[in-house]
Amino acid sequence: MKDTSDISAAPVARPRRLRSTPAMRRLVGETSLQPRQLVLPAFVADGIDEPHPIGSLPGVVQHTVGSLRREAATAAEAGLGGIMLFGVPREEDKDATGSCGADPEGILNRALAAVRQEVGDDLVVMADTCLDEFTDHGHCGVLATGPRGKTVVDNDATLAAYAELAVAQAAAGAHVVGPSGMMDGQIAVIRDALDAQGHSDTAVLAYSAKYASAFYGPFREAVGSSLQGDRKTYQQDPANRRESLREVRLDLEEGADMVMVKPAMSYLDVLRQTAELSDVPVAAYQVSGEYAMISAAAEKGWIDHDPAVMESLLSIRRAGADIVLTYWALLAARLLREGWGAR
Secondary structure (H helix, E strand, O other): OOOOHHHHHHOOOHHHHOOHHHHHHHHHHHOOOOOOHHHEEEEEOOOOOEEOOOOOOOEEEEHHHHHHHHHHHHHHOOOEEEEEEEEEHHHHHHOOOHHHOOOOOHHHHHHHHHHHHHHOOOOOOEEEOOOOOOOOOOHHHHHHEOOOEEEEHHHHHHHHHHHHHHHHHHOOOOOOOEEEEOOOOOOHHHHHHHOOOOOOEEEEEEEEEEEEOHHHHHHHHHOOOOOOOOOOOOOOOOOOHHHHHHHHHHHOOOOOOEEEEOHHHHHHHHHHHHHHHHHEEEEEOOOOHHHHHHHHHHHHHOOOOOHHHHHHHHHHHHOOOOOEEOOHHHHHHHHHHOOOHHH
């Protein structure tokens, strides 16, 4: 029979021992955050002479090509992993097919060339590979008339446009192209087009699980979106989780070099399952609405801004993201440089 006479002397577990000092917390910390894991999304607009503030994204601007070059240099100096560029054309340059997106003299491609000239290979230069900023209807693809006269996004016509867009961005200097339109087969078509044009070293970041989210509102102001309606017929339903696994698997089979979950904070469960499935790096996009909510609450004094920012970024890393796209990338890098992780 087991002797239980001395059971009262059994050691008591005290997890707090491992939280007692900053050094101890640093020693046993399970999740790290480093500048190299962060990518700064940046907007560059045609037809402006100075950076233009975006009202719903405090601290974020539409850049000129010149100010974007300086921002990219700052990002490289801060040790960020990359910068993701979004182009904002003049309204008169938009058309039904988003043709200015593939124009070598279009705003995004001029900006890519300028940024690449500025930072070389010291910072990964990424391009949003989508048509929504460039179309006069604001959808991510080419429109067509479907059954019963309904207007639909033509998947295959859009794939041809994406291939042209990706090749133009690679030629302009993008290290990475990021197809974000959620068209079926987009990764395979873009990979084939890049390879055929001699851009085999250009990587493809697949927006594999991109949801039809309510958190994109400030972004649409940032890019001057012309969208009327929604994108629910091609972006994922927020109710669905298994569906994202299928999308990720398809993109991996088609040759994606990295995969993305977007938005991040409301889809941490999807991010976790994606990280468990993927054998390539996993990115997550902390989108404009997530940024705006924390910013607005901090402005009201309801939360402490910097701790909330860093906690939000750690939550995304903890869920499995190798790479985090965030408008706070430069702020986070500065806080880390000042010893945030040692507190």
